[in-house]
Amino acid sequence: MVHLPLIITVLIATASVATSSDAPPYTNHTVGGQSGWFFNLTTSTPSANYSSWAANQTFNLGDYLIFNTNTNQTVIQTYNETTYKSCTTDEDSGDETFVFFGSQEIGKPAMVAVPLTIEGVNYYFSDADDGTQCDKGMGFEIMVGHGRGLPPSLNQPPPPPYVAPPMDSPPSDTVTTNQGQTFYNGGSGIRVRFGMAVLLLLFSSGFLLQ
Numbered sequence: 001m002v003h004l005p006l007i008i009t010v011l012i013a014t015a016s017v018a019t020s021s022d023a024p025p026y027t028n029h030t031v032g033g034q035s036g037w038f039f040n041l042t043t044s045t046p047s048a049n050y051s052s053w054a055a056n057q058t059f060n061l062g063d064y065l066i067f068n069t070n071t072n073q074t075v076i077q078t079y080n081e082t083t084y085k086s087c088t089t090d091e092d093s094g095d096e097t098f099v100f101f102g103s104q105e106i107g108k109p110a111m112v113a114v115p116l117t118i119e120g121v122n123y124y125f126s127d128a129d130d131g132t133q134c135d136k137g138m139g140f141e142i143m144v145g146h147g148r149g150l151p152p153s154l155n156q157p158p159p160p161p162y163v164a165p166p167m168d169s170p171p172s173d174t175v176t177t178n179q180g181q182t183f184y185n186g187g188s189g190i191r192v193r194f195g196m197a198v199l200l201l202l203f204s205s206g207f208l209l210q
């Protein structure tokens, strides 16, 4: 015979461990605030001081960075400090760097949403104009905390790798984004908790059946 109230108690206790309700809610951070993610070629300056913008924010897993920009800039994410400081991805053959947004077009408006999926230091920069933008301050680093952990929508295995289209396909005028290539760390959290709940359930029912 299965003792229903005890099992329900166990499940509720497990569920409340799963969500730390005092962590801040998921937040979307608009990079540079009203100024957006732009570089002025005439003055050779970014539209905002992104380091001081970032210093005034708290970032957690499951938050998004929203880049309001156009195709004159790129959005590169890296966990590699050397790559960030060098303002180029050319020397980086590792798997810590992603081109979230990059295009050959000029001045076409774009909105790029970058989910924060790895705790710790994340770096962002634009490598457009052969690194000049980044050299002139078009970059920033953030520290990503745990917060509530990854939401289920981001807690998925990564999509299959990009496969190049056949050579004879017509040229596309769509903006090239590469949003699929994100690392998903800590993806086992929910499965572990579910496994614990099942184990506890089996344990408590077995115990009561004796």
Ligand SMILES: *[C@@H]1O[C@H](CO)[C@@H](O)[C@H](O)[C@H]1NC(C)=O
Pocket: 026, 027, 028, 064, 113
């Ligand atoms: C944050 O941005 C993501 C990606 O664009 C979107 O799916 C989500 O609804 C936004 N959340 C809020 C609270 O605006």
Ligand SMILES: *[C@@H]1O[C@H](CO)[C@@H](O)[C@H](O)[C@H]1NC(C)=O
Pocket: 040, 041, 042, 043
């Ligand atoms: C760049 O800055 C100059 C001087 O402040 C300004 O006149 C121009 O409109 C700016 N260009 C863009 C694209 O914002």
Ligand SMILES: *[C@@H]1O[C@H](CO)[C@@H](O)[C@H](O)[C@H]1NC(C)=O
Pocket: 049, 051, 052, 055, 136, 137
């Ligand atoms: C951006 O602001 C920081 C202070 O938050 C300052 O140290 C830095 O020099 C500024 N960068 C530029 C390019 O003005």
Ligand SMILES: *[C@@H]1O[C@H](CO)[C@@H](O)[C@H](O)[C@H]1NC(C)=O
Pocket: 052, 053, 056
């Ligand atoms: C930091 O944020 C606070 C509150 O959101 C605001 O009052 C302050 O002006 C901001 N400082 C900077 C440098 O953006």
Ligand SMILES: *[C@@H]1O[C@H](CO)[C@@H](O)[C@H](O)[C@H]1NC(C)=O
Pocket: 080, 081, 082, 083, 086, 091, 092, 093, 094, 095, 096
């Ligand atoms: C970091 O980037 C540098 C060059 O930018 C590269 O030599 C190094 O192998 C990278 N490290 C990792 C762990 O990928």
Ligand SMILES: *[C@@H]1O[C@H](CO)[C@@H](O)[C@H](O)[C@H]1NC(C)=O
Pocket: 039, 041, 070, 072, 106, 107
């Ligand atoms: C984009 O860059 C081109 C030069 O490559 C420049 O003429 C144009 O003004 C830029 N557009 C914006 C909106 O900054």
